[in-house]
Amino acid sequence: MSRLGTETAFEVLARARALEASGREIIHLEIGEPDFDTPEFIRKAAQKAMDAGFTHYTPAAGLPEVRKVVADHLSKKIGVPFKPENIVITPGAKPIMFLSILALIETGNEVIYPNPGFPIYESAVNFVGGKAVPYPLEEQNGFRMEGERLKKLLTNKTRMLILNSPHNPTGTVLGKKELEGIFEVIKNREDIWVLSDEIYSRGLYSGTHISIASFPGMAERTIVLDGMSKAYAMTGWRLGFGAMPDALAQAVTKLAINDFSCTSGFGQKAIEAALSGPQDEVDKMVAEFKARRDLIVSGLKQIPRLSITEPQGAFYVFPSIKKFGKSSREMADYLLEGAGVACLSGTAFGRFGEGYIRFSYANSQENICRALEKIKTALEKV
Ligand SMILES: Cc1ncc(COP(=O)(O)O)c(C=O)c1O
Known part of the structure; x- marks a missing residue:
């Protein structure tokens, strides 16, 4: 258990809620979940499915018709011809991460992952006895992974590379050039x-998404992790999926049987409805996130001594606080206690996150404006 890490976002949320319970007003810029409601037609589809009896166990990898819809969706999005056999549906996208690492990584195998990055990568690799090898993302390179620097981290023990684009916590997107490298x-x-x-x-927020799986020969050794949480505002539904080669899909399914058996049937029917239904509500949410991105970036840029890299995707911004003489943790605590703005320390995403803090802009423009005022006033005093 000592090798297992955690996600501090949930701890900060609990602290922020405790302060609220004591009467303080807190603006939440810590948690990474859309503040919108799940679109109505998706909720209705789940209700209908529940009434129609999708309340039993389903096949472990998912209902055949839902695996097909997911395969078609990902094929179109990524440009790789996935079949239903390539798809495993899971309660949230996280199990794809954990189960594929469990299936593929043996003691001593090295896994290169972005640091700062989603904390569960390092945690899961260490837990299974692998060696988590950080790729330190640097602000001067726009927090992007580059081929030349990656090459230096490869050894004959490297068995996995983890990519995350758009990236949590920096909002960086890997474009064609970086992916080619x-x-x-x-x-x-x-x-x-x-x-x-x-x-x-x-x-x-600009351009189109490119997956490494679309490069020649890569679909045979890539696990594409995706899901409903962020795109469709469905974090609490716990619905995710992965696309991977058949043999690995079978191994991951076997792990699923040992762990959670299957994903809820009515939840899967909600995936089917969401992916095959109208996408305009998703487009609206993305447009709103873009407006919030512009708002928070321009506001933060006006605060002296903060350094901002403009995020290209996701809903996070990762400013440098190096000129304030406080550690990331101290700064996150200070903003929570002193300004009533909850955010995360950069070190919640690994040691190379020191010197940064993460704001999630999954909150209304009005709250973002108020948070900006509070942050500005608090930072002037440092
Ligand atoms: C980079 C990244 N991957 C995966 C996940 C997990 O998604 P889910 O909530 O569907 O398990 C998150 C959630 O915060 C994330 O930030």
Whole structure:
């Protein structure tokens, strides 16, 4: 258990709620979930499915018709011809991460992952006895992973590379150029799997999403992680999926049987409805996130000594606080206690997050404006 990490977002949320219970007003910029309601037609589809009897166990990898809809959706989105056999549906997208690492990584295998990055990558790799090798993302490179620097981290023990685009916590997007650079470095290393975390791929503010799975030969050794949580405002439903080669899908399904058996049937029917229904509500949410991104970025840029890299996707911004003489943790605590603004320390995303804090802009424009005022006033006093 000592090797297992955690996600501090949930701890900060609990502290913020405790302050609220004592009468303080807190603006929540800590938690990474859309503040919108799940679109009505998706809720209705789940209700209908429940009434129609989708309340029993389903096949472990998912209902055949839902796996087909997911396969078609991902094929169209990524440009790779996935079949239903490539798809495993899970309660949230996180199990795809954990189960594929469990299936593929043995003691001593090395896994390269972005740091700062989603904390569960490092946690899961360490837990299964692998060696988590951080790729330090640097502000001067726009927090992007680059082929040349990646090459230096490869050893003959490397078995997996984890990519995350759009990226949590920096909002960076890996474009064609960076992905080509990464592909060049790993294309002849057929012993290396790629776990491509594309959970934020619907939340892109310019250009189109590109997956490493679309590069020649890569679909045979890539796990595409995606799901409903962020794109359709469905975090609490716990619905995710992965696309992977058949043999790995069978292994992950076996792990699923040992762990959670299957994902709820009515939840799966909600996936089917969401992916095959109208997408205009998703487009509206993305447009609103873009407006909030512009608002928070321009507001933060006006605060002296903060340094901002403009996020291209997801709903996070990761300013540098290096000029304030406080650690990330101290700064996050200070903003929560002193300004009533909840945010996360950069170190919640690994040690290379020191010197940064993460704001989630999954909150209304009105609250973002108020938070900006409070942050500005509090930082003037530092
Ligand atoms: C980068 C990244 N991957 C995966 C997930 C997990 O998504 P889910 O809530 O569907 O398990 C998150 C959630 O915050 C995330 O930020």
